[in-house]
Amino acid sequence: MAMRWIWIDRFVAFESGKTATAVKCLSAAEDHYAEHFPGFPVMPAPLILEGLAQTGGILVGEANQFREKVVLAKIPFAKFHREVGPGDQLTYTTDVVDLRPEGAVVRGRVTCGDNLVAEAEIFFAHLDRNRGQQLFGDHNFVFSGELTYLLGQAKLAAGKPAPRPELPPRPVDDPAAGTP
Numbered sequence: 001m002a003m004r005w006i007w008i009d010r011f012v013a014f015e016s017g018k019t020a021t022a023v024k025c026l027s028a029a030e031d032h033y034a035e036h037f038p039g040f041p042v043m044p045a046p047l048i049l050e051g052l053a054q055t056g057g058i059l060v061g062e063a064n065q066f067r068e069k070v071v072l073a074k075i076p077f078a079k080f081h082r083e084v085g086p087g088d089q090l091t092y093t094t095d096v097v098d099l100r101p102e103g104a105v106v107r108g109r110v111t112c113g114d115n116l117v118a119e120a121e122i123f124f125a126h127l128d129r130n131r132g133q134q135l136f137g138d139h140n141f142v143f144s145g146e147l148t149y150l151l152g153q154a155k156l157a158a159g160k161p162a163p164r165p166e167l168p169p170r171p172v173d174d175p176a177a178g179t180p
Contacts, residue, residue, distance in 0.1 A: 006146050007051030008092065011154030017063035021093045022055045022150075028086035042083045048090070048110055048118050049078060056094035056106035058151055060124045063099055066148075068126040073103060078120040088112045094122075102126055 013021040026043060033041035053072050061070045084090060094108040103125040110118040 005047075005050070006054065006150075007047060008054050008147070008150055011055075011058075011150055012091075014059070014062075014151065014154045014158070017059075017096060017099060019093070019095045020055050020059040021091060022051070024051050024090045024092070026084060026086050026088045026090065030086075033086060041085045043085060043088075043090075045078075045080050045118070048080070048084070049075065049120060051090065052092050052094065052108040052110055052118070052120055053122055054147060055092040056108055056122050057124060058147055059094055059096060060099065060104040060106065062151060063096065063104075064126070068128075070104075070124050070126060073123040073125040075120055075122050078118065080118045081116045082112070084112050084117055090117065097121075 007024055008022040009024050011020060011022045013019070028041065032044055032047060036042055036044050053075075057070050057072065061068070089112065091111045092108065093111070094106045097105040097107050103123060106122045106124065108120050108122060109116065
């Protein structure tokens with residue numbers, strides 16, 4: 001089973017095809033702090049970019065009603081201004097610069113309070129149905145599960161209907177599922 005890490009806690013603003021803002025509260029309990037760096041926990045820059053890419057990727061995918069598989073194609077520009085660690089809250093803000101049938105360009109900023117943490121330009125590609133199916137099958141691996149659920153919660157908070165994605169049933173031996 002592949003592990004997926006979600007670097008967004010919730011969306012706080014979302015305007016279809018235009019802009020999205022999400023937040024992530026950093027906790028000392030997160031695994032990456034054990035190695036990066038012992039005694040001076042700092043969130044790794046690639047994980048900061050991943051949160052920004054997740055925010056922008058959902059924005060791009062939603063603009064096309066999630067019909068296409070959206071994949072990160074490249075990050076031609078990224079600049080980091082300061083470190084962040086446990087106890088900080090990151091705000092990811094993304095704006096669509098260009099949206100085309102073959103992909104999109106998103107500009108993003110990461111802030112912690114009033115401080116700029118990072119900024120980046122991210123290119124996303126839309127995989128055509130044939131190529132996407134060859135590589136990944138029918139399952140839309142990007143827009144399933146928790147990321148879609150987070151977007152649905154943002155839409156509900158804004159008073160817009162958003163169906164909750166179907167979650168797989170819990171295994172019978174899962175103690176969190178309760179006793180049968």
